[in-house]
Amino acid sequence: MTRSTRRSRTVALTATAVAIALGATACGGSSGNSGSGTPGKGGTLTILNKADYDHLDPQRVYTTEGQSMDQEIVRTLTGWDETGPKPKLVGDLATDTGTASKGATVWTFHLRHGVKYQDGTEVTAPDVKYGVERFFSSDINGGPPYAAQWLVGGADYKGPYQGKELGSIQTPDKYTIVFHLNQPVADFNETTTMTGWSAVPKAHDTGSTYDTKVWSDGPYMIKSYTKNKELVLAKNQHWSQSTDPIRQQNVDEMDVKFGQDEAAIDQQLKADAGTAQTSIQQWPIAGSDLSQLANDPSLKSRYYKIPAPGINYLAINTTRVKDLRVRQAIEYALDKTTARGAFGGSAYGDYASTMLSPGIGGYKKFNLYSANPAGNLAKAKALMKQAGNPKPTMSIAVENTATEEHFADAVKTALGRIGITVNITPINASNYFSTVDNVKNQYDLTWVDWIADWPNASTVLPTLFDGRLIKKNPQANQDQSYLNDPKVNALIDKAAKMTDITQRNAVYGQMDEQILKDAAVVPLMYMNFSEMSGSKVGGVIPDSIVAEPSLVHVYVKH
Incomplete structure (x- = not known):
């Protein structure tokens, strides 16, 4: 990336x-x-960045800063627990790291119950399916290519905005999602740690402007976002530690300020005075x-x-x-x-x-x-x-x-x-x-x-x-x-x-x-x-x- x-x-x-x-x-x-x-x-944690994120829309993110920030806002099917001596693959929205069958061409994930969006509604398998389907829309570009390469029918699918679904993503019930791949992918459950494999509720999808409107199921939600100037994240009051094996919700707000010269940020952090003491780059x-x-x-x-x-x-x-x-x-x-x-x-x-x-x-x-x-x-x-x-x-x-x-x-x-x-x-x-x-x-x-x-x-x-x-x-x-x-x-x-x-x-x-x-x-x-x-x-x-x-x-x- x-x-x-x-x-x-x-x-x-x-x-x-x-x-x-x-x-x-x-x-x-x-x-x-x-x-x-x-x-x-x-x-409040202040984040000092030289420039705005290329994207925060989870299906468009393909930079490390964007991906790291999105980890606070959206949850993915699987994720990395990095608290130990080496990263460990764990279930995030999913209860575990998924089950492969038919020679790693079919992957099944079961979602945790009780994961909530910022408005208190529950995250469901159809939301994850819809999120992944967004990858295929010409309006949603810039993200990684794996979904289009690996999902059966992906080459011809044009995304969900014309009302069509991708048949190779199945949701037999509210908490189960199954992916059918056109080739064996033994590490598919590592792909699903990327932000694109996250839930987007159809009712809150604003298409190509979703970058500033991302609907949260993580510990923080977008409170305000002025492009190229400032992004403020506040607590998602409906997030629960008991459903999240990766994240914590320790600070009240994250305030991201854009547009200072790199060297100026370095000198502020080195001097360690005032808000610089509670800042990071x-x-x-x-x-x-x-x-x-x-x-x-x-x-x-x-x-x-x-x-x-x-x-x-x-x-x-x-x-x-x-x-x-x-x-x-x-x-x-x-x-x-x-x-x-x-x-x-x-x-x-x-x-x-x-x-x-x-x-x-x-x-x-x-x-x-x-x-x-x-x-x-x-x-x-x-x-x-x-x-x-x-x-x-x-x-x-x-x-x-x-x-x-x-x-x-x-x-x-x-x-x-x-x-x-x-x-x-x-x-x-x-x-x-x-x-x-x-x-x-x-x-x-x-x-x-x-x-x-x-x-x-x-x-x-x-x-x-x-x-x-x-x-x-x-x-x-x-x-x-x-x-x-x-x-x-x-x-x-x-x-x-x-x-x-x-x-x-x-x-x-x-x-x-x-x-x-x-x-x-x-x-x-x-x-x-x-x-x-x-x-x-x-x-x-x-x-x-x-x-x-x-x-x-x-x-x-x-």
Whole structure:
């Protein structure tokens, strides 16, 4: 999934990968505030964010900030309990993690009784069915593609707004929901942890404007929402702790303020005065501040370093930069040391040479290009010469933040040395991904970061590089390199049919290598995300699935 710094998420980690990823969490950074002491009740938690959420509509959310915030407002069929040493899959709206039958092509979930919306009515299986059906409407775009890919009849279904239902989602009674899939999906119950697999009551669905009207069945509900300025959440008085195994309802309100510069937020939190003491950030610390704050011992108890199952990368549009040799020259010319410097240096993450990050099922270690992260200028120039020494001008899309504009400058400088002129296009961070995901807005180079939706390659490579999905999702295309390589597509299909995880992972390793042979992307860093809170914020859980500071147990110290 994407982050604002796009945390996109892939959540499909195998058990081993989860263990590895979580082991890493335990030793990365402090979870100081999630520790001892009784959670305080009451008070207001302030959340300081540089930009508004791309979406809060649960069927459209595909950024980590949006997903993390939605965990306070909506409940999903399954979820992650992250209070232990590693994340544990549990039932959320469902009583357990679901039952697979017919070779994992049919999945059945039983809902808890007595889960209530903000108006006191009960959440039912038909509400979940309706919520999932919204995924298919052309008005509701931007979310993950799994429902359309996996549900029988999904390819032709156009959503619930014409009064039609999807027959492959059945609700034999008020508390039972059954999904019929067109292929075996052994980790389907990890997909259902994503916000799209949540209930939407038809009577309160406002379609494409639901972002600001989300109807709550979680501990908090929307009290007021002024886009790009402020979101205030108040308690859902009908939420009950006895029906919710994941969340708590400790603070009275959550007040999200949008629009301050990243560095200004960092300095407020560091100074820890006034309301900053009861504040937290969801977007990462600015690159210019990171190394200093990461190494400040006085901040240790309120600094969260969260290893993300994901990758920060530069996508090269293969339909615009058609010459493979020019793309390979870009691979060699890019100086990853200055690119990483823009994001904050070594505290931000290790240099990457693959699209799958260590700890994700399917990761294979290889490096097809420069062994030196600063690049190989001689090799890059030789490739440009073989290509006839073109002098192209290329556009690069980045978010309009100081961190990313410094990154774009680093790309511009590096490519300038091989005769490529780079024009920088900064895009508003609050709608960055909606902008670059629309096929009308094609750039030569696009900055992206991606987090597995669950820790497995199945939520990274097929989503980002299946060229057949470009036409299907013209407004929500995740394939920023516009790669449509028959070899890659064939490997995607091969992996999808495999039930042996070891064999499937080997195919994902091959796929990763083929994508790099195509020079479709320049992998930059395997990411850590670092955030801070004020000294009076407690109960924060470093969420290694979404790579956010989870607020599900947050409280304010009095």
